[in-house]
Amino acid sequence: MALRIRIAQILISEELRKGGIRAPVHLALGHEWVAVDVVGAMGPGDKILLSHRNVAYHLVKRSLASVLHEYRSGRFGSMNMIDPDSGIVYTSSILANQFPVACGVALSDNAAGSGATTFVVAGDGAIEEGAFYESLMFAAKHELPIVFVVEDNGWSMSSPVCSRRLDVDIDELCFQIGGEVCVQDYRSRCPSRPVFVGDGLRFPHVWHMKVNTYGSKGHHYHHGPIDIDIDPEYPVLCGAERKLWSREDSRRILNELRGEIG
Ligand SMILES: [Mg+2]
Numbered sequence: 126m127a128l129r130i131r132i133a134q135i136l137i138s139e140e141l142r143k144g145g146i147r148a149p150v151h152l153a154l155g156h157e158w159v160a161v162d163v164v165g166a167m168g169p170g171d172k173i174l175l176s177h178r179n180v181a182y183h184l185v186k187r188s189l190a191s192v193l194h195e196y197r198s199g200r201f202g203s204m205n206m207i208d209p210d211s212g213i214v215y216t217s218s219i220l221a222n223q224f225p226v227a228c229g230v231a232l233s234d235n236a237a238g239s240g241a242t243t244f245v246v247a248g249d250g251a252i253e254e255g256a257f258y259e260s261l262m263f264a265a266k267h268e269l270p271i272v273f274v275v276e277d278n279g280w281s282m283s284s285p286v287c288s289r290r291l292d293v294d295i296d297e298l299c300f301q302i303g304g305e306v307c308v309q310d311y312r313s314r315c316p317s318r319p320v321f322v323g324d325g326l327r328f329p330h331v332w333h334m335k336v337n338t339y340g341s342k343g344h345h346y347h348h349g350p351i352d353i354d355i356d357p358e359y360p361v362l363c364g365a366e367r368k369l370w371s372r373e374d375s376r377r378i379l380n381e382l383r384g385e386i387g
Contacts, residue, residue, distance in 0.1 A: 127157035129378050130181050133189045136382055137180070140193060148202040153181040155338030156276055158311050160185050163244060163274055163332070167212060172230055173244040174215040174223040176251065177204035186211040190385050221247060221254035224273070228260050231269040246274040250281030253290060258302065264329040265303030271329040273304065278338045299331040308333045 134152045141150060153160070160181035167173065175182055180203070183192050187208060195206055204218035214230065217223040227245035234241045251257060252275055264271045275295065279286050286292070296306045305327050312335050 126161045126185065128374060129382070130157040130160065130184045132375065132378050133184050133192075133382055134180065136189065136379075136386065137193065137196070140196075146193075146196045148196060148199050150196060150203045151178045151180065153178050155278065155336055156181050159274070159276055159309075159334045159336060162309070163246065163272075166272075167244060168242065170212075170239060170241045171244065172212050172214045172234070172241060173246065174217070174227045174230065175213065175246050176216065176220075176223060176248065177218045178248065179204075179206060179213070179216045179246075182213065182246070183208065186213060188385060189382050190387075193386055221251040221256040223247060224251075224254075224256045224260035225263075227271055227273075228263050228267075228269060231264065231271045232267065235267075235269060242270045242272060244272045244274060246276065248281065249275060249277040249279065249286065249295075250289075252295065253281075261299060261302050261304055261329060261331070268328060272332060273299075273329060274332045274334060276334050276336055278336045280338070295333055296331075299333075303327075304329045304331040306331045306333060308335070310335045312337045 131154065134154060137146070137150060138152065140146050156178070163173070164182060164185040173182065180192070183206060192206075196203060202218075205216050207213050207216055215223060215226055217226070223245050224247065227243050231243040234243065245260075247257070257273075261273060263269075264273075277295070281289060296308060299306050307330060309332065
């Protein structure tokens with residue numbers, strides 16, 4: 126699944142280059158495994174709130190054709206694309222805005238007794254906003270069933286953590302506020318599917334996902350058509366993943382996706 130999402134993003138980039146998409150698209154190269162695992166942890170009725178970099182989650186939940194259709198139609202642009210039927214109820218183009226909104230969603234579900242869990246995803250840049258800490262404290266105070274997912278690649282745009290702030294022990298800080306912290310390291314291994322939500326764990330959960338991303342021309346993030354200096358049939362993947370995914374797999378998925386979008 127993660128390989129399919131990687132190749133789908135390369136095809137989206139191709140479409141951008143051809144001028145078929147007029148809205149900016151924020152790709153999520155290197156975040157694919159996280160999206161697969163988080164969506165895999167969601168149960169029926171659970172909801173998820175995302176940032177502007179939401180494409181990988183949409184591609185886990187939906188077909189490439191439907192995602193491209195929305196990009197082409199420009200209904201929500203890309204930063205605010207939602208799909209309530211699949212549980213993607215909110216995406217934010219404002220940094221960290223999704224955290225307090227997630228608290229509202231979880232509070233509402235809690236009051237209704239739905240039993241649903243709310244997932245909210247952001248990068249390590251967004252946790253520098255006060256909204257992250259305030260939302261975490263609010264969720265802990267009200268015992269809201271929220272999972273805060275932090276995709277931590279150590280970069281915010283082109284700025285590394287060390288140029289932005291003092292080093293913060295995110296895990297200890299979240300634990301002290303009242304969160305149950307789970308750390309997953311995606312940087313040097315191909316992760317097995319983790320079991321995050323266990324009986325007896327206290328909410329809110331904080332899932333600290335350490336990831337590598339792959340830059341292009343020195344940029345770690347992408348805001349439009351990108352120069353991926355790679356063969357679409359053999360996308361660049363991190364160490365262990367490369368061993369698992371053959372050129373034949375890549376070619377088969379590429380052909381399937383090209384057939385899907387016509
Ligand atoms: Mg980051």
